[in-house]
Amino acid sequence: MNNQFNKPEIPPTIQVMPGTDATSEPNLPLYEKQLMPGKGQALVARSNITKGQLILSEKPFFTTTNLANTAIMEKQISIELQKLPKETQRQFLSLHNNFPRKHPFSGIVRTNALPCSSEPQIGGVYPTISRINHSCLPNAHSSWDSASGHENIYAVRSIRAGEEITIAYDHGGTSDERRRYLKDGFGFDCDCVICSRNPEGLKRSDERRRIIQRLDAAIGNAARVMYHPKDCLGDCQVLLQTLEEEYEGSPGAYLARLYYDAFQISVAHFDLARAATFAERSYRARRAACWFWVDEEMEEFEGPGAEGVGFG
Numbered sequence: 173m174n175n176q177f178n179k180p181e182i183p184p185t186i187q188v189m190p191g192t193d194a195t196s197e198p199n200l201p202l203y204e205k206q207l208m209p210g211k212g213q214a215l216v217a218r219s220n221i222t223k224g225q226l227i228l229s230e231k232p233f234f235t236t237t238n239l240a241n242t243a244i245m246e247k248q249i250s251i252e253l254q255k256l257p258k259e260t261q262r263q264f265l266s267l268h269n270n271f272p273r274k275h276p277f278s279g280i281v282r283t284n285a286l287p288c289s290s291e292p293q294i295g296g297v298y299p300t301i302s303r304i305n306h307s308c309l310p311n312a313h314s315s316w317d318s319a320s321g322h323e324n325i326y327a328v329r330s331i332r333a334g335e336e337i338t339i340a341y342d343h344g345g346t347s348d349e350r351r352r353y354l355k356d357g358f359g360f361d362c363d364c365v366i367c368s369r370n371p372e373g374l375k376r377s378d379e380r381r382r383i384i385q386r387l388d389a390a391i392g393n394a395a396r397v398m399y400h401p402k403d404c405l406g407d408c409q410v411l412l413q414t415l416e417e418e419y420e421g422s423p424g425a426y427l428a429r430l431y432y433d434a435f436q437i438s439v440a441h442f443d444l445a446r447a448a449t450f451a452e453r454s455y456r457a458r459r460a461a462c463w464f465w466v467d468e469e470m471e472e473f474e475g476p477g478a479e480g481v482g483f484g
């Protein structure tokens with residue numbers, strides 16, 4: 173549900189994924205679709221799901237680039253839709269559209285697309301994954317597997333049977349910033365566990381989100397990486413602690429990015445031991461199959477007398 177489709181440089185193209193039809197619903201019985209009051213359809217856990225577990229893996233109906241040019245996109249989607257089996261067309265058209273009057277087809281893509289590459293403009297829309305609602309404290313996260321052409325949904329914390337499965341649509345920021353983004357792009361007022369905290373709790377969360385944004389930007393500053401690498405690694409440590417606090421021990425995909433930044437900082441200064449460790453942590457965090465391992469590492473460099481490779 174990445175709404176960052178506003179860069180017109182890439183000509184619009186649509187790629188139909190082979191093998192996607194009405195029967196492509198995976199057979200992992202970990203979830204079911206349910207109507208959720210005030211939220212439309214939702215995915216709900218049918219059984220307890222363990223942190224790190226693959227919940228579902230699915231091919232998109234098609235992938236699409238450049239949603240900025242909606243007129244062209246409308247035409248292209250309608251042409252591609254006609255090539256799909258009737259039942260698949262019906263599935264696509266039944267997805268939620270937050271922009272129904274102006275954009276009957278591209279509105280569905282804008283409301284439902286998840287990025288499926290490092291290019292934020294390339295998005296995929298899914299029969300089942302597109303039913304997952306948002307939370308600012310999600311219990312799952314999406315991860316594109318380019319080798320298989322599947323979007324995978326992993327649990328980032330334990331999920332109890334009956335609990336709604338959620339991912340984060342937002343790109344961070346304070347609760348006000350997130351609310352605006354979710355209202356404009358998706359048409360709802362977020363009342364997740366974070367957004368419905370009391371004013372004091374919300375204020376603390378907002379402060380942490382500001383720290384996360386500030387440190388994220390500071391760590392990516394090339395001049396600072398060059399001249400103050402130790403400070404940058406110190407920022408990585410503070411960012412890790414803040415993420416842990418804000419996301420209640422499960423920072424999900426943020427962790428992969430943080431370790432990737434730490435890898436780049438280390439490699440820029442020929443600290444190859446740290447670089448190798450951070451690269452591996454980033455890789456394993458991104459694969460999302462290793463949350464237990466990551467938790468152990470956290471203890472390792474946070475505990476007294478830790479001997480593992482840390483940021484400092």
Ligand SMILES: C[S@@+](CC[C@H](N)C(=O)[O-])C[C@H]1O[C@@H](n2cnc3c(N)ncnc32)[C@H](O)[C@@H]1O
Nearest residue numbers: 211212213268283284302303304305306358360
């Ligand atoms: C990708 S769809 C998710 C599935 C959707 N509920 C459906 O019925 O198909 C995104 C839309 O779901 C709804 N939605 C998602 N998260 C929500 C939330 N936390 N609260 C209320 N509505 C939400 C909004 O209407 C949003 O535009």
